[in-house]
Amino acid sequence: MKTQHKTTLGLLAGAACLLSAQAFAAPISSFDFTVGGGFVGGSATCNDASDCVTYANTDPLSGDFLNITWGTPFSSGGQTSGLEIEHDPFGLGAISVGAGPQVIGSFSHANFVLLLDGGWMDYVQLSGIFNLFDPDSNPIVSIPQLNNLAFYETLNTPPCDDPFPGGNATNCDDVFTTEILAGAFDFTIGDYIYTFSFGFEAGPGLTGFTIDTWDFGFGDGPVDVVRIWTRENGVSTIYTTASITARSVPEPGTLALFGLSLVGMGAYARRRKQS
Template structure:
């Protein structure tokens, strides 16, 4: 009987472990397309949209404003490539502000950037699908370049003009997004390089509270906010596997007690 119990426990343990591996296939390589475009915008004067983000969204990628000189905000979409699960970050759609001196009274004031990510498993192969679409709500301030007192809206001293200010009103949209395929949970994490807390003065100038998240762009320069993303994965234990492991461990314990 002792020998029978030991064999039964071993068989249960082996069976439980085999269930955990029989159907779990980790997707290790993906093709991706990241698109972004402007779904809405407001401003003083005329804001001109142009460009096309691609076949997923079909939205304008460029917003232009100003007379004589012009400023613009450009989502360089689409971006396609290959990404590996638990591998190095890959580039998403960059956001570029062409910040040139323009007459006050014509300016972008707010915009919503819609962002889509299409993934297709390559290893092993699978059907393409879209991750949840993200919506980034942005407030913008075209700052005066010769403010009274020589202090710019962000609190910095005037130096070749004053930087313009962007505030991301819903930074929670940058939270990781997860989805489940077979026995694995995959998580997409976005990193926007250069996006971070602004000074209290900069936040207040745009009408946001202290500690707001955004970025500033120097006058008469081209500034690009680079985005990157990763895909990580973890295996999800199956309820049946956990139950069988419990039974097998219980049988092992019982056989040990009987052997004493």
């Protein structure tokens, strides 16, 4: 009789392990995405209330502009500063699961000392569109965004009134403040829950950035923002990143079978004690 119990228990445990292996197949290794966005034409304002911004290069996905410049042109004895958004020319890419933050785009500031009569941008709107797809090209999520971006052009006369926290208070870096991208979200495919999240990463020339709250003054109150300090007379870049992690979720049937195997083990232990 003991042999029969042992055999039954072995078959039950073996079936549980087999079903477990089938239920927890390897997670998806990567997901495709498209990304687009840019500076919204006509949304910029300038320090002198005039239209000082020049737009250029249209993003194919959003229809907005990838470049804006301001200041006094070289032909007039000055120089210009500007912003550039970069991602794959067709907005295509892939994110590997479990590989940590991966760059999906960049935001660069060409920062130069401007003539006072040239004017500079102090506000512009940023559009964004991010689409995530499964390996069969089925859409998982579409995230459209319209964010505010404020800009502070220093006059390069120390002491500076808004230095990077803990940094050099005499470098008079310029400062951007923009709303944080949509946060993390979960989605389930098969036996795995995947967590997607956006982030930021400092690139070449960047003095630093902080996550903070800010009131743009449009009646919305304080919102979550990233504040970015960029050095004078050079190009500074901040990267937009995305990451995906996976964790397994046992199916109800698998849990029930494991529970049944535990019951069988308990019954066998009791019978063995009694014998």
